[in-house]
Amino acid sequence: MISSTNRTFFDTPAWRKALFDHVEAGKGVIMLHPGTWYGFPRWPEVNAKIVGGGSRGHDKIHPFDVNTLKKDHPVMAGVPASFKVEDELYYMNAEGVPEGTAPIEVLAETSPSDKYKKPHPAVWVTQNDKARIVGITLGHDGRTHELEGYQKILINAVKWTKK
Numbered sequence: 001m002i003s004s005t006n007r008t009f010f011d012t013p014a015w016r017k018a019l020f021d022h023v024e025a026g027k028g029v030i031m032l033h034p035g036t037w038y039g040f041p042r043w044p045e046v047n048a049k050i051v052g053g054g055s056r057g058h059d060k061i062h063p064f065d066v067n068t069l070k071k072d073h074p075v076m077a078g079v080p081a082s083f084k085v086e087d088e089l090y091y092m093n094a095e096g097v098p099e100g101t102a103p104i105e106v107l108a109e110t111s112p113s114d115k116y117k118k119p120h121p122a123v124w125v126t127q128n129d130k131a132r133i134v135g136i137t138l139g140h141d142g143r144t145h146e147l148e149g150y151q152k153i154l155i156n157a158v159k160w161t162k163k
Helices: 013-024 044-051 148-163
Strands: 029-032 063-066 084-087 104-110 121-126 133-136
Touching: 013 029, 013 044, 029 044, 029 104, 029 148, 044 121, 133 148
Parallel strands: 029 133
Antiparallel strands: 063 084, 063 104, 104 121, 121 133
């Protein structure tokens, strides 16, 4: 399952149940770009248990680097050690995370943001006992979608979460 939305009209009892039933059944999830946002204020469980935190803002679209930290993880297989994107640099977990939020393992991070002057997670795995969950902040538009490094991450994430 890939979730790429942060619109509150998706916050329905049926969607909540479907997502958490999917994870409880051990099926993988990819939270993609806006899916990593704190976009559901009445549904904090999605950020705490699925995303492993979230983003509350981002730099304007501009070039920045994505740097691989865990090249041996299957999601990062064949991804360059570093590649440039022109995208929104999400401030993933920049302001801390609420107590009880699932830990994440950061697989790749951005170069420092304009606002915080530090790198932020770009690709990670959210720890979950039943399902494989990947978060990816990248992917605003075709400038990123067309990059081989991004495509490789997405393909690898789909394959890894299906196991």
